[in-house]
Amino acid sequence: xxxxxxxxxxxxxxxxxxxxxxxxxxxxxxxxxxxxxxxxxxxxxxxxxxxxxxxxxxxxxxxxxxxxxxxxxxxxxxxxxxxxxxxxxxxxxxxxxxxxxxxxxxxxxxxxxxxxxxxxxxxxxxxxxxxxxxxxxxxxxxxxxxxxxxxxxxxxxxxxxxxxxxxxxx
Amino acid sequence: xxxxxxxxxxxxxxxxxxxxxxxxxxxxxxxxxxxxxxxxxxxxxxxxxxxxxxxxxxxxxxxxxxxxxxxxxxxxxxxxxxxxxxxxxxxxxxxxxxxxxxxxxxxxx
Numbered sequence: 001x002x003x004x005x006x007x008x009x010x011x012x013x014x015x016x017x018x019x020x021x022x023x024x025x026x027x028x029x030x031x032x033x034x035x036x037x038x039x040x041x042x043x044x045x046x047x048x049x050x051x052x053x054x055x056x057x058x059x060x061x062x063x064x065x066x067x068x069x070x071x072x073x074x075x076x077x078x079x080x081x082x083x084x085x086x087x088x089x090x091x092x093x094x095x096x097x098x099x100x101x102x103x104x105x106x107x108x109x110x111x112x113x114x115x116x117x118x119x120x121x122x123x124x125x126x127x128x129x130x131x132x133x134x135x136x137x138x139x140x141x142x143x144x145x146x147x148x149x150x151x152x153x154x155x156x157x158x159x160x161x162x163x164x165x166x167x168x169x170x
Numbered sequence: 171x172x173x174x175x176x177x178x179x180x181x182x183x184x185x186x187x188x189x190x191x192x193x194x195x196x197x198x199x200x201x202x203x204x205x206x207x208x209x210x211x212x213x214x215x216x217x218x219x220x221x222x223x224x225x226x227x228x229x230x231x232x233x234x235x236x237x238x239x240x241x242x243x244x245x246x247x248x249x250x251x252x253x254x255x256x257x258x259x260x261x262x263x264x265x266x267x268x269x270x271x272x273x274x275x276x277x278x279x
Binding site: 040041042043044045046047048049050051052053054055137139141143158 | 198199201203204224225226227228229232233235236239240243244245246247248249251253255268270272274
């Protein structure tokens with residue numbers, strides 16, 4: 001089997017490695033396997049609110065996470081092409097084009113297909129986390145955990161419930 | 171112009187060095203809370219994460235910001251917080267630095 005020697009054109013002073021074709025395939029398979037089981041975390045937006053750290057106040061941390069499944073149509077189409085024959089490539093491209101017409105517009109992360117208003121209950125959850133009704137240091141984070149084809153579209157809110165050690169809290 | 175191998179070596183070295191040293195900065199998001207009248211005591215908190223070849227498995231560095239602001243303004247209120255989420259690309263995007271910067275005003279008393 002021929003060995004592959006990687007050099008820059010016009011120069012032989014950089015030789016990255018002498019690869020055998022079996023080495024390349026094994027390395028590629030390992031990388032694909034690692035990539036398929038791991039997730040990639042992407043941070044889209046972070047916002048920090050005012051912080052009340054005055055004396056006489058007890059701060060107890062809370063964290064709320066809401067997530068929904070995102071779906072990448074393009075990746076799904078490419079994956080379907082791998083398992084089906086070349087005859088269906090054109091049909092798959094047409095289906096992808098039609099469906100993507102309904103996904104136009106600004107967005108963060110991958111489109112969520114099933115429940116678009118999954119974040120609307122967030123303020124109720126913050127109120128439930130702070131029954132006294134006074135939360136401070138609210139940090140809202142919009143992030144994505146990407147996997148092949150699907151993703152977790154996550155909204156995370158962390159903050160501190162303020163309770164006074166005695167007297168008025170404000 | 172006729173280049174020989176020595177010239178090509180130098181050209182490659184210069185190109186690789188320039189690509190490695192240069193960075194491309196972008197601002198991903200920014201937010202601002204109401205600004206107080208008293209703006210004498212400005213504080214800042216930063217947290218960052220290095221991402222190599224796009225591999226990042228968590229965003230826990232974002233949770234450090236509030237902790238840093240609290241420690242820099244203990245016993246007071248932090249208002250007028252400007253939060254920036256910045257991205258710096260190095261080595262043609264192979265190495266990235268994600269940085270969150272929060273500046274605000276500490277009010278005591």
